[in-house]
Amino acid sequence: MRKYLLLFFSIFSVLFSQQVSAGNTSDSTGLRSAFLRGKTEGSLRSFYMQTINHQQLRDYYALGTAIALRYETSSFKGFQLKIGGSYSYNLLSNDLTLADPISRTSSRYEVGLFDLDNPKTRTDLARLEELNLRYQLGSWSLTWGMQKVQTPFLNAQDGRLRPNFADGVWLRYGKAERIQVEAAWLYRMAPRSTTQWYTTGRSFGIYPSGLNIHGKPSAYRYAVKTDGLLLLAVKGNASRRLRWQLWDYYVPNVFHILLGQADYRTRKAAGKNYGFGAQLTRQDAVGDGGNADSSKAYIETGSGTWILSGKAGILRDQWQVWINYTRIAAESRFLLPREWGRDPFYTFLPRERNEGLGDVHALMAQWNYGKEQATNRFFVAAGYYLLPDANDAALNKYGMPSYVQVNLEYRRHFSGTFEGLDLQALVVHKFNQGELFGKEAYRFNKTDMSNLNLVLTYSF
Numbered sequence: 001m002r003k004y005l006l007l008f009f010s011i012f013s014v015l016f017s018q019q020v021s022a023g024n025t026s027d028s029t030g031l032r033s034a035f036l037r038g039k040t041e042g043s044l045r046s047f048y049m050q051t052i053n054h055q056q057l058r059d060y061y062a063l064g065t066a067i068a069l070r071y072e073t074s075s076f077k078g079f080q081l082k083i084g085g086s087y088s089y090n091l092l093s094n095d096l097t098l099a100d101p102i103s104r105t106s107s108r109y110e111v112g113l114f115d116l117d118n119p120k121t122r123t124d125l126a127r128l129e130e131l132n133l134r135y136q137l138g139s140w141s142l143t144w145g146m147q148k149v150q151t152p153f154l155n156a157q158d159g160r161l162r163p164n165f166a167d168g169v170w171l172r173y174g175k176a177e178r179i180q181v182e183a184a185w186l187y188r189m190a191p192r193s194t195t196q197w198y199t200t201g202r203s204f205g206i207y208p209s210g211l212n213i214h215g216k217p218s219a220y221r222y223a224v225k226t227d228g229l230l231l232l233a234v235k236g237n238a239s240r241r242l243r244w245q246l247w248d249y250y251v252p253n254v255f256h257i258l259l260g261q262a263d264y265r266t267r268k269a270a271g272k273n274y275g276f277g278a279q280l281t282r283q284d285a286v287g288d289g290g291n292a293d294s295s296k297a298y299i300e301t302g303s304g305t306w307i308l309s310g311k312a313g314i315l316r317d318q319w320q321v322w323i324n325y326t327r328i329a330a331e332s333r334f335l336l337p338r339e340w341g342r343d344p345f346y347t348f349l350p351r352e353r354n355e356g357l358g359d360v361h362a363l364m365a366q367w368n369y370g371k372e373q374a375t376n377r378f379f380v381a382a383g384y385y386l387l388p389d390a391n392d393a394a395l396n397k398y399g400m401p402s403y404v405q406v407n408l409e410y411r412r413h414f415s416g417t418f419e420g421l422d423l424q425a426l427v428v429h430k431f432n433q434g435e436l437f438g439k440e441a442y443r444f445n446k447t448d449m450s451n452l453n454l455v456l457t458y459s460f
Contacts, residue, residue, distance in 0.1 A: 030076075031076050033074070033076075034073045034074050034075065034076035034079075034080075035073050037073075037074040038071055038072055038073040038074050039071070039072055039074075040069070040070070040071045041069075041070045041071075041072075041459070041460070042067065042068060042069045042070065042459070042460050043066075043067070043068045043457060043458065043459045043460070044065070044066070044067050044457070044458045044460075045065065045066050045068075045161055045455065045456065045457045045458075046063070046064070046065045046455070046456045047063070047064050047065070047066075047113055047160065047161050047453070047454075047455050048061075048062070048063045048452075048453070048454045048455075049061065049062055049109055049110050049113060049451070049452065049453050050062075050110075050451070050452045051107070051108070051109050051110065051445065051449060051450070051451050051452075052449060052450045052451075052452070053100070053443075053444055053445065053448075053449045054440075054443055054444075054448040054449060056102065057100055057102060057103065057440065057443070057444050057449075058098070058099075058100035058101075058444075060093075060094060060096060060106075060107040060109070060110045060111075061092075061093060061094060061110065062090065062092070062093035062094075062096065062107075062110035062111075062113050062114075063090075063091045063092040063093065064088060064089060064090055064091060064093075064113040064114060064161050065088070065089050065091055065161070066086050066087065066088040066089070066125075066161040066162055067086065067087055068084065068085070068086035068129070068162065069084060069085065069086075070082065070083070070084030070130060071083055071084070075136065078135050078136050078137055079133060079134070079135050080133070080134045080135075080136070081132075081133055081134075082130050082131070082132050082133075082134065082147075083130060083131050084128075084129050084130035084131075085126065085127060085128045085129050085130070086126070086127055086129055086161075086162050087125065087126045087127075088113075088114060088125035088126075088127075088161050088162060088195075089122065089123055089125065090113070090114050090121075090122040090123070090125075093110060096110050096111040096114075096119055097111075097119050097120060100440075100444055102440045102444070103439075103440045103441040103443070103444035103445075104441065105441060105444055105445065107119075107445075108208075108445035109351070109445070109451055111193070112160050112192070112193040113160050113161050113193070114161070114193070115193065115194055115195050116193045116194060116206060116207065117194055117195070117196065117206065118195075125195050126195060127162065127190065127194075127195045127196075128146070129146060129162070129165045129190060130145075130146050130147060130148065130165065131145050131146045132144060132145030132146055132147045133145055139173055139174055139175060140171075140172070140173050141171070141172045141173075142169070142170070142171050142172075143169070143170045143172075144168075144169050144170075145167065146165055146166075146167045146188075146190070146197075147165065147166060147167070147170065148163070148165060149164060149165065149166045149186075149341075151231065151233065151247060151341075152245075152247050152259055152261070152343075152344035153247070153249055153257060153259070153336055153340065153341055153343065153344065154166065154186075154229070154231065154249070154340050154341050155340075155341035155342065155344075156192075156341070157192055157341045157342045158192070159192075159350055159351075160192050160193055161192075162192055163192050164189070164190065164191055164192050164339075164340065164341060165189075165190040166186045166188065166189055166190070167186065167187060167188035167189070167190070167197060168184055168185050168186035168187050168188070168228065168229075169184065169185050170182070170183075170184040170186075171183045171184065174235075177237065178236065178237070179234065179235070179236040180233075180234070180235045180236065181233070181234055181235075182231070182232070182233040182234075182235075183231065183232050183233075184229075184230070184231040185228055185229070185230055185231075186200065186228055186229045186231065187199065187200055187227065187228040187229075188200065188203075189203040189339060189340065191203060191206055191207075191339035191340070193207075194206060194339075200226055200227070200228045200229055200251070201224040201225055201226045201227075201290075202222055202224070203337060203339050203340070204220055204221065204224040204290070204298055204337050204339070205218070205220050205221030205222065205223075205224070206221070206339050207337075207338045207339055208398075209221060210356055210397035210398040210399070211393045211397055211398075211399070212295070212393070213300055213333070213393055213394045214393065215391075215393035216295075218397075219295050219296050220290055220291065220296050220297060220298045223290070223291050223293075223296035224254060224290040224291060224296075224297075224298050225253055225290060225291055226251050226252050226253050226254050226290065227252055228251075228252070229249065229250070229251050230248075230249075230250040230251075230252075231247070231248070231249055231250075232247075232248040232250075233245065233246065233247045233248070234246045241264055241265045241266065241267070242262065242263070242264045243262070243263045243264075244260075244261065244262045244263075245259075245260075245261050245262075246258075246259070246260050246261075247259040247261075250286070251286065252286065252287070253286060253287035253288060253289075253290060254285075254286055254287070254289060254290045254298055254299065255283060255284065255285055255286055255289070255298070255299050255335065256283070256284050256286050257281065257282070257283045257336070258281065258282045258283075259279065259280070259281045259344070260279070260280050260281075261277070261278070261279045261280075261344075262277065262278050263275070263276070263277040264276045264277070265315070271316060271317065272314055272315060272316045273315050274312070274313065274314060274315070275311070275312070275313045275314075275315055275320075275322070276310075276311065276312050276313075277309075277310060277311040277312075277346060278308075278309070278310045279307070279308070279309040279310070279344070279345065279346065280306070280307075280308055281306070281307040281308075281309075281334075281345075282304070282305075282306055282307075283304055283305055283307075283334055283335070284303075284304035285299045285300060285301055285302060285303045285304060287301075288301055289301045289303075298335065298337075299335050300332065303331070303332040303333075304331060304332060305328065305329045305331040305332045305333070305334050305358055306328075306329040306331070307326065307327070307328050307329070307334055307345065308326070308327045309324070309325065309326040309327075309345040309346045309347065310324070310325050310326075310346065311323065311324040311325075311346040317371075318369060318370065318371070319367065319368060319369045319370075320366075320367070320368045321365070321366070321367050321368075322346075322365070322366045322367075322368075323363075323364075323365050324346035324347045324362075324363070324364045324365075324366065324383075325346070325347065325361075325362065325363050325364075326345045326346060326347040326354065326360065326361075326362040327360065327361055327362075328354060328357055328358055328359065328360035329358065329359070330358050330359035330395065331358065332358050332394075332395075333356055333357055333358045333394075333395055333396075333397055334354070334355060334356070334357060334358060335355065335356060335397070336355045338353070338355060343355055345362075346364070347362040347363070347364040347383055347385075349364065349381055349383055349405050349407050349428075350407060350409075350426065350428065351405075351407075351426075351428045351430075351451050352385075352403075352405055352430065354385065354387075355397075356396070356397030356398050356400075357387055357388065357395060357396055357397065357400070358388065358394075358395040358396075359387075359388050359395050360385065360386065360387055360388075361385075361386040362383060362384070362385045362386070363383065363384050364381060364382065364383030364384075365381065365382055365383070366379070366380070366381040367379070367380045367381070370411075373413065374413070375412060375413055375414075375415065376410070376411070376412055377410070377411040377412075377413075378409070378410055378411075379407065379408075379409040379410075379411075380407070380408055380409075381405075381406070381407045382404065382405070382406045382407075383404070383405050384404050384433070385402060385403050385404070385405065385433075386402050386433075387400055387401065387402045387403075387434065389401075389434065389435060389437075390434055390435065390436065390437065390439075390442040391437050391439075391442075398446075399439075399441065399442050399446075400442075400446055400447075401432055401433065401434025401435065401436060401442050401443070401446065401447055402432075402433040402434035403430045403431060403432055403433050403434065403446070403447045404430070404431040404433055405428065405429070405430045405431075406428070406429050406430075406431075407426065407427070407428050408426070408427045408428075409424070409425065409426045409427075410423075410424070410425045411423065411424050411425075420458055420459045420460055421456065421457070421458050422456070422457045422458075422459070423454075423455070423456055424453070424454075424455040424457075425453065425454050425455075426451075426452075426453040426455075427450065427451075427452055427453075428450065428451040428452075428453075429449070429450045429451075430446065430447045430448070430449055431447065431448065432447035432448045433447075434447075
C-alpha cells in the first residue's frame with residue numbers, strides 16, 4: 001500500500017507545480033489544460049479520544065493525526081479524473097490491545113482511530129482512498145472507481161480519523177430540486193479504521209462480529225460468499241416542504257434491505273415551524289445468508305424484520321427540538337455490516353448503534369442550537385434504549401444491555417485568520433439500565449462509561 005500512496009504524493013506534487021504555471025498555457029480546451037486547471041484539496045485532522053470505564057475496569061486513550069490530499073482535474077469533454085489518499089499516525093496512546101483482566105476484552109473505540117487489522121501499528125497507516133473517472137452529460141453522471149459514499153445504510157461514518165470509501169460503478173440522474181435516480185454496483189470496500197481495500201464479501205467481520213443466534217462466536221469473517229452490493233435509489237420533492245426517498249440494497253446471497261422515508265416541514269408562522277419524519281425499513285435474508293455452512297453465514301436463512309422510525313420537532317431560527325422514536329420488531333435481529341456505515345434511524349446517537357438487535361424500543365430527545373454554517377453550534381441529546389436481555393443472543397448479537405445515553409457536543413467553525421479550521425468536542429455517557437447476569441463483559445465499553453472526544457480539522 002505504501003508504494004501506491006508514494007505514487008499518489010508524487011503525482012500530487014507534479015500536478016500542484018503544474019497548476020502554479022497554469023497561466024502559461026494558451027489552450028483552455030485540451031487534455032493538458034484539464035490537468036493544469038484541476039484543483040487540489042487537503043485536510044489535517046487531530047483526534048483525541050478517551051474512554052473511562054466503570055470503577056476498576058480498564059480505561060483507554062489515544063491521540064492520532066491524519067493528513068489527506070486529493071486532486072481532481074477540470075472537465076475534459078465531460079470527463080474528470082480524481083485521485084486521493086491519506087496517511088495516519090498514532091501519536092500517543094496506552095496499549096489498545098491490552099485486554100481488561102475482568103471482562104477479557106480490549107479497546108472498543110480508540111483502536112478505531114487507526115487500523116483494526118494491525119492495532120499495534122503506529123506509523124505505517126497509509127491508504128489510497130480515491131481513484132476514479134467521472135463522466136458528466138447533462139443531468140447524467142457516471143463514476144467508476146474508488147469513491148466517497150453517502151447513503152442511508154452505506155455511508156462515510158466519519159467519526160474517526162478517516163471515513164469509509166467504496167469501489168465500483170455509480171450512476172446518477174437528476175437535479176436536487178427534482179426527482180433523482182441513483183444506481184450502483186460496488187465490489188470493494190475500504191472501511192474506516194482500516195488501511196486496506198476488501199472485496200465486498202471479505203469486508204464482513206473486520207469489526208468485532210459478536211455472537212450468532214445460538215450464542216456462539218460468529219464465524220463469518222472471510223467466509224461470506226457474495227459478488228458485491230447492488231444499490232438503487234429514487235428521491236424527490238413532492239413540494240417545497242415534503243421530501244421523500246426510496247433506497248434498495250441487495251447483497252446477492254446475503255440480504256436485501258428496502259427503506260422508505262418522508263420528511264415534512266410546515267409553513268413558518270410566528271417565528272417557528274414544525275417538522276415530521278417517518279421511516280419504514282424491511283430486511284430479509286437472501287440465499288443461504290452468506291454461506292451454505294450456517295455457522296459461517298452472516299444472517300440466518302429465511303429471517304427478516306421490520307424497523308419503524310419517526311420524529312417530530314419544533315424549529316426556530318437558531319434552535320430545534322426533536323423527539324424521535326424507533327421500533328425494531330421482534331422477528332429477528334436487524335443486521336448491517338458495521339464496516340459499511342451507521343444506521344439512518346432517527347434515534348441514532350454517536351458512539352452507539354442498534355444494529356445486531358431485535359425487539360428494540362428507542363426514544364430520544366434532541367436540542368440543536370445554531371445554523372449549519374454558524375460559528376458556534378451546540379447539540380444536547382438523551383435517549384432511552386430498551387433492548388432484549390444481554391444474554392439473549394437470538395435478538396442481541398453483541399450482548400448489549402438496555403441503557404440511557406446522553407451526548408453533549410460543541411462545534412466551532414473558525415473564520416478570518418483561521419479560516420478552514422473546525423473544532424468538535426463531544427462528551428458521551430451511557431448509564432446501564434439492564435441486567436448484567438454477573439458478567440462485566442456486558443458492561444465494559446458499553447454502559448456505565450464515558451467517552452470523550454476532541455477533534456481539530458483543518459481543510460485547505
